[in-house]
Structures are given as C-alpha cells and as structure tokens.
Amino acid sequence: MARLSGLFTGSVIFCAICSAFGATFENTAIVRTVELGGSLVQVTTTFAVKALEANSKIYTVALSDAELQTTSWLEARVKGQSKVLEVVDRDPKSTGVHLLDITLPQPLALNASVNIVLEAIQTHATYPWPETASQQEPQALKYKTDLLVLSPYHTAVQRTKIRSPSPSIHSYTTPENVDDFTLDAPVTKSGATVTYGPYNNVAPSVNEKFISKHQQPVFLHYDYEYPVVQVPKLVRSAEISHWGANLNIQDNIHLRNAGPALKGHFSRLEHQTQTFYKRSAPHVIPGLTLHLPAGIRNTYYYDLNGNVSTSRLRAAPSVPKDSQANQYSVLELKPRYPIMGGWNYSFTLGWDSPLEDSASVDKSTGKYIVQVPVWTPIPAAVVNEAEVMIILPEGATDVEFATPFPAISSSMSTHTTYLDTTGRPAITLHFKDLTERHAQPIFVSYSVPMSAHLKKPIAVAVAFFSVFAFALIARRIDLRIHKN
C-alpha cells in the first residue's frame, strides 16, 4: 500500500514536471549511438530540438537511475561547437528517472532549432557471457540498455544504433509492444550495427505510465576480441619537491582482468603455442602499453616481490609547460605472468619528472600553481576507485585546489618524509569510475615562504652540529674512577 502511494506521488510529480516543461521544446529527432567496448561503452545522443516558446534556455534530458549509475562521464555540447554546456542534475537524490538541465549558450527564439550532443561514457555496463572461458575459447560480452530514449518533451522520431566492435553478434533482443511507434521491423541488423527504430511520435515519456507500458530492456550479446581491463583500486601519490625541482608520481595499481574467468587451469604449453602462432586468446592481458608524460626519468616498476624486469621504456624529451605534447614516453609494461580472465596483478609504477613541466608561478600573488593529472590512462580501462594524494612542499600555506570534475571526498593531512621537521601538507582526493576522459589535471596553488625553504638545510646543519658537539664533549669526559 505504501509502495502504491509512493508510485502515485511519483506520478503526480512527473505529471507536474511534464506540464511545466512539456511545452517548452519539441524533439524533432533523437539519435542515440552506442559504441560497444569492454570496460567502456561510449553513448552519443544527438537531440534535434525545436523551441516552442520564445526565450527558451534550459533544455532537460532524462536518464534512468541505472543509466546514471553506469555513466561516469557526461558532456553536452551544441553540435559543431567546442564549448561544453553546463549540465545540472535537478534532484540527485531522486530515484527512478533523473532530470538533467542543460543550459544553452543563448536562448532560442520561437521555432528556432538547435542540435544538442550528449556524450556519455558508461562503465561496468557490460559483463562477460558465458562467465567462464577456457584458454582456447573466444570472449563474448553482454550489454544491456533501455529501448527508448526518455524525454520530457514530445519526440517526432528517435532511433538507437548499437555498434559492436566485431560483426559477430550472437544475439539481440527484438522489442515487443512497439506498434504505437512503428509499423516496420522494430529492429534491424546490418553488419556490426543493430538499429532500434526509427520510432515515431513518442509522447513525453518521463512518467510512470509511459515507462511501465513502453520502456523495456534490450540485450546485445557480442564477441569482443580485446581483454577487458579493470583497475579495482588505484592509489596515486604525487610529491612536489622544490629543492629537487621534481614532481614524483607513484601509482599503486591493482589490475584485474574482468573478462570471463578462466575455465579450468592455465596451461603454459597452450599459451606458448598460441603466442608462437600469433593467435593469443582474446581475454589474455599479456602486457600494457602506457603513455607516460614526456621528460620523465627514474621510472620504476616493481611489485611486492621486487623489480619487474620485463618492461621497456622509450623516454621522450621534456616539453615546455602548456605546449602541446606530441610525444610521450612509451612504457611497454609486461606483468610477471599473463593475466588470464579473473586474475589479479598489483604493482607499483612511478617516475620523476621535472617540476618546471607542470608548475608555474602566479606573478601577481607569488603563488605556485602545479598541475597533477588525476591518473595516467591505461587504454580502455576503468578505474573503480581512485585515491589521489598530492604532497606539497614542507611549509606550504594558502593551499587551494581545483579538480576538473567533482571528487567524492577530499581531505587535508600531514605527510612526513625525508628530512622533514614539521611535515608536508597533503591533499587526498577520492574518485570513482575513472576513464581515459578523466585523465585531466588537478590544479593546486600554494605559497611557500622563504623560511620554509630554509627548514631543510637548517635541520641538516643542526643535526651535524649536534653530532660534532657531542663528539667534542664526549672526547673530553673521563669516567675512570682511578687514574693510572
């Protein structure tokens, strides 16, 4: 009974929303393109929008709760423009359908139209099916999404294209109960693309009645020929040293092959044979190729049992700050063992880079500004949980920081390391579900007074002086009771 009344209240709210905004815009066309992958799925939705009222500025899109859960990157643009539009979740705590407000760059006149492109990257949206695979078997994944793009406005026509990376699609859902929108085949497949729609004359759909009547899940089961890389936990610590003119970055990476779990056991013989004939199983991670920043030195790669000798680094020379880096230091990283489905591998990767490549001084205030990337992307991987710790020089004050996207939590602490007396301020930030798109810099600004710079030499000098003073005195003390 309580649930029913909840539903009832929900529908009332939905209807209220529909009546309030339903008339502002009309979608002339919605095209959703889903690029399937392993860990990451890219969803691009283009809304062709016509204003039904003059001076309309806020366009609203709707995402279901499940969609919002998996979406870890969301960006809206006017088609053809590079400026990113502001997207605000109207009620982050709501359940069911979330309404996101997009502020257009300028208000639309009556009957004027605009194309809005909503780019989203979904993580954890696919899962291996079957759940286990032996060394010789291929890897197949399943992707689940909703059939219709919801919108608080009336939609003239909408379609969803799902593109698989390989043409071998094992199965896909044929939607039922869509006669209201189309009389043709509700779904067509050509090559590696499965298209749902076009569906015509979709009424405003953000309401319980429409969802329960028309919305339905669709599944796509497809072959995927690359390993599914997941980083369950990433801990990055970035240590800024003014005395060493150095930015040290160290990542503790826990890597996991999220593809189908290995059926049976690993056979080295099979693996060697497959490698020899260059047809490795698709779900093996034999190694990773990482693009580290240019100009790095002292790169280290070790795990709990010491240095991992099987890696190659091709370092690129340093590039000045803010210039376009067209070169990377390429690290060919090979784990101790090929990572089969369901296997884990944790390691530590770190390097030093010149501080001038990522730091600058604000002339007007004398503050230092340092940029530290949130993470160094591992291609096609998702980071479930990330902790970034930025350690500032000892004695840094007026610490401020700006993250490229909101962090889950942030805290300040004190970190004590070599030759420290009072410890260094450290910022700890937590993120989740990071993708390649999240590899953007965090900006930290702080000022360091001269006295703080001098702390280290003074501490060292005092230490040496005390040792000498102690020796000076100790030499002259005679504890003998009777002299002979």
Place this chain on the structure above:
Amino acid sequence: MSAAIPLPSDLSPVTVANTASLLRIIALALISGAAIASRLFAVINFESIIHEFDPWFNYRATRVLTSKGFYEFWNWFDRTAWYPLGRVVGGTVYPGLMATSGVIYNFLHALNLPVDIRNICVMLAPRLQCPDGLGDLHVRVFFNHTSCLHNFGFRFTKEMKDESAGLLAAAFIGIVPGYISRSVAGSYDNEAIAIFLLMFTFFCWIKALKLGSALFGTLAAVFYFYMVAAWGGYVFITNMIPLHGLVLILMGRFSSRLYVAYSSWYAIGTLASMQVPFVGFQPVSTSEHMAALGVFGLLQIVAFTQLVRSHVSSKQFQDLLFWALISVGLLGFLAVVGLTYIGVIAPWTGRFYSLWDTGYAKIHIPIIASVSEHQPTAWPSFFGDLQFLIFLFPAGVVHCFQQLRDEHVFVIIYAVMASYFAGVMVRLMLALTPVAPVRNGARVRGIFSLDTRLTIVGTAFFMLAFFVHHCTWATAGAYSSPSVVLAAANPDGSLHIIDDFREAYHWLRQNTPETAVVMSWWDYGYQIAGMADRPTLVDNNTWNNTHIATVGKAMSSSEEVAYPILRKHDVDYVLVIFGGYLGFSGDDINKFLWMVRIAQGVWPEEIQEPNYFTPQGEYRVDERASTTMQNSLMYKMSYYRFAELFGGKPATDKVSIAFFILLLANMRAVSLDEAYTTENWIVRIYQVKKEDVLGRDLKSANAFSQGRKRKRSRPMSRRPPVV
C-alpha cells in the same frame, strides 16, 4: 728494526700523532668505502632484493618485528609454517639480526627518514662492514701496540708501523671474498652480523686478558650475549676462549689477569646468554658448553692454589697440591662425561658430530648432508675465498711464535681451529676468514719493514694488486647473484633476467586463496612464505625430520600412495622446480635422490633408493628410467606435457641431456591438475583435486568429465575410493 723511511726530526710529536691519526682515519674511511662498495655488486647488477633462502625468513620475521612490535614478535606463533604443526618462531630463532634491523628501522623513522624495511635488511650486511673494519683494526693495533711497549725509543714510528699492519688487516678483511660471500647486500643472514660480533668479542677478550680488566671482560660478555642472540655459531666463542684459557694454564701462564678476564666474561656471558629463549638452559646442560664451565672451575681451583701457595712455604707440598688440583679438574671432566652418559647433560648434536667425522651425516642424518654448505670444503674454494692469504697464512702463524705472548697463543689456537673447521664444512670457511687477514696483516707488514729492496716491494705490490683484482672478480662473479633470479645474456650482450621464481610466487600470492597450503621440497619453504605468503608444509628450518620425510615420500611415491598423503595434509598446491626446459641444473630432479633417502630413513620398507636406479645402477630420467622412478609423483609433475613442446621430435631434457621418445606422451596425472607453469618452465604448480563429490574414484570421474567411456573390457580399478 728501523723504519723504511725515517721521520723528519724537526716535527713535534704532537704533529706526528695528529697527522698519523688523520691519515689513519682517512685510510679507514677508504677501506670502509671499498668494503661497502664491493658488496653492492648485487644491488647494481640486479636490484635491491633479499637473496637466497634463509634471508627470506629473516626478512619476513623482521617485518613482523617492525610492524607488530617486539613482544608480538617474541610470542609469534607462525601457523603458516610446518602446516599443520606451526612453528613457535619467538622461541626457535636467534633474534639478534632482526632486533638489529628493527632498532635501525625505528631509529631512522624517529628521525623522519622513512627508509623501507626491505632496504634496511638488504643493506644491513654491507653497512656492518664499516665498524667491522674498525673493530679488526683495533684488535690488530692492540696486538702490536702492546707488543712494542718495551721499545720506547722508537715508540711513535713503531706504532705507526703497527697501525699500518692493522690497516692492512682491515683492508684484507674488508674485501676478502670468503667473507663477502655471506655479507653482500641482500644476504640478510645471521652470519652477516655474527662475524663482526665474533671479532669484537675476541677483541674485548684479548684486551681484558692483557689489562686484567673486569670492564673489558664484561664488555666481552655483552658482545658475547649479542653474538648468542645472533648466530648458532656462538659455540665457537664458547669453546675458543676456554681453550685459550686452558692452554695458558697448561703453559704455566696463569695470572690474575686471566682469572679476572675469564671469570667476568664467563659469569656474565653465560647468564646473559641464557636470556635468549632459543638457548635457554643449554649453557648448563649440553656438552658443547661444558668446556667453558670446566675451565671456569679449573681457574677457581688454580686461583685458590695460588692463594694457598702465597701463604704456605713448603714448595714440594705446593707442587703436589698443584698437580692434585689439576687431577681434580680432570675428574670433574670425567664427571661431566659421566653425567652426559647418564643423560643429565645432553650429548652433542648430529651437526656437531659431523664436524669430526665428515661421513657421519651422510649415514645418520641425510637431511644435514643434503645441504651443500655442509659438505667438506674443496681445495680450490680455499684459494677462491682467500687468494694469497692462504699461502701467507702459515708464515703469519710462524711469525706469532717469534714472540708468543698470551694474545699470540690465542691467534695460533684460533688459526688451527678455524683451519680445521673450514676444511670440514664449507659454511665454516667464514670463521677462518677473519683470522687469515689478521695474521697476514702482520706478515705483509713485515715485508714492508725490511730494508726496502725494489724487487720485494714490487712483488708485494703485485701480490696486493692481484689480490684486489681477484677479490673484485670473485665478488662480482661468484658471490653477488641473488639466486632468486637467474641471469643470462641476450644476443646483444645485455643482461637477461630469468625471473621464474618470482613469477610463480607472485602468481600464487595474487591468484590463490590466502589459506591454500603449498607443498614443495623444503628448500623453497622460506621463499614461498616470504614471497607468496602461503602456508607451507616444510621449510628451511629443518626441525622436523618426519615431516620432511613425509613430503619426500609423497614426492617419490606413485600417485596412489601420494594422493592420500596430500589430502591428509590439506595440500592445495604442489610446487616443483623443473630445469629441463632451460638447462637449470639445480632442479628437483637433481635433488630427488635426497628426497628418496630422507623418506627411506623413516619408511625403509616403502621407499628404497635402489629402485630409483636402472638395473645398471644409473640415475636416468629418459625412457630407460626405472619403473618406480617413472611412476613417482615428482617425475610425473616434472615432465607433464613436456614432450608436447617438441612437436613429435624426441624431447630433450637440457640438464641431463636425456632424450625421450614416446614415454611421456601418455603420461597423465589423475589426482593433480596443472595450475601454473612459468615462462621458462622452471616452476610448475599443480593443484590437488578434491575427492569426487559423487564418491567415484578420480580416474573414472576424470574419464566421465572428459566424455570418455570407461573401458568395460578391462577389469575395474582395484584401488579403494579415497575417503
């Protein structure tokens, strides 16, 4: 004797002393630098890693000590070792090494120097060389300093020269390969710290003896305690000092100095050593320690006689008394033997017997004989470890006889004992290495003080230079390999690292349940515990012969016998080392006969060594290998699917250069699954199957799951289902 180059006469003595002191400090600093640098080959050629086997346990224990504190370490019961028995680590370990690292760790962290515990452990051995050189110098300087007291006229020049001998000795000991073998960076073993303590204890003892000082006697006792806490080889000190005392008494050199030094050292040292839980009451209850007690008693008697003699006049009576008391001492010795016989005092242990009879261990305790460092030393290794010190060594000993004061007697005894022990056990070469340089420091110094003829200086210089060259070569080549990784050369000459051990251990660590029990031969126990962090059945702390024999039996029996053993011990994974693919000769097939022998020691009816040889008495692994050999679990695990690598051509084992043709093709283990094999096949890990849930025997369960029908024509397996 005159100095080779006379000192300018217009210098004030203070200037000379200060200059000498400065030069000495610089020379010592350089020697320390050279000693440390030559021990870093391992880190530079490879990496900062703990070497070999035992150091992995020490490292693991140190980590427990630093992370949980000393009391937790003291009470540490390690459930993962000797599964399912466990091991009381706090009571079965010499904690000196770990405590030293723990103190250094805490000290550095208190100073805000967060050095990783691994680096502290890796660098502990080289770091100790610095004070070691110093300590040795002091011994040497002290010998010479006191030796020239009578020669007032040339006191300064003389002291310079003697200190130069001390410096030479320090330089020798700093780089001599025999000692480097146990103190390279990463060789985090008890010996690394113990030799330094051994030297320092002897230094304090000599000084106490010379001065008759209770302070230095106490210091010797304190360092003796440290030594007891650090290494089982402390017994060497426990017997060397009494022997020295006894020889001095028998030479008629008893003095109050000897009495004070020995009594203070023995009383305090023994009480202190009993505080180490692993030693406990051994100092008063085992034969190894009885000599020290006996000499202590003898000294009291002799001292008492001296006291009586100083008060009574009749000389004949006193002589009679003296000899009577000597015989009382002998009676006491016989009493000790009697008590040992009855059983009050524990007799000598097997390892001790094997010091006197090199064949003893092979017959009675195969587990001791199976360790390569318990083998008698070969001649080349004397030269390899000591180079020209070995042939100058006798000259140094002769040199001692020229003066023959108390401390020279000590050095002579030390030289004789150490040479003997180095001869019977490779491991004890270590005890010899400090004394050889000390003697040769004096010898070479003697050459320099001769009227300098160019040829002699040239020869001496050539020998020294060649010595340095040899030490560097031996250190870099022979003693700096971590043995956890193997090195090979790429076609372009660069270093190629074969890292199969860590690959396998890391795989175990990350992809098996934390409670999975791993069975392997005991050599790899500490490494599995340290790197893979998994429970093991047996490890390098070979305290339970039966348990090791059980593993040996499982490895050397057929599957039908081995499987119940594996299941009863909850074994989840079996790890074997296989060198046939790469030509790595230290593999389990090579050690296999030791497993057989140790198992035979406990189950003589079930395991017989001759069954593993061909009728011609050869140890073969190819198709002519004996049936018992071919059916053994070890053999099957080593060669499982090995033949398939060769695609129909005869398979080749690169270690034994054996060729297989068809034998291996049909070999299948029924009760084990291959779980992981490393890149070069060196480590192979098998998972033990659980009993079939339907109660079938594993053979038919396998056949069913592979879709094969059981052949009805054959009689059914007679093997009872395993419960």
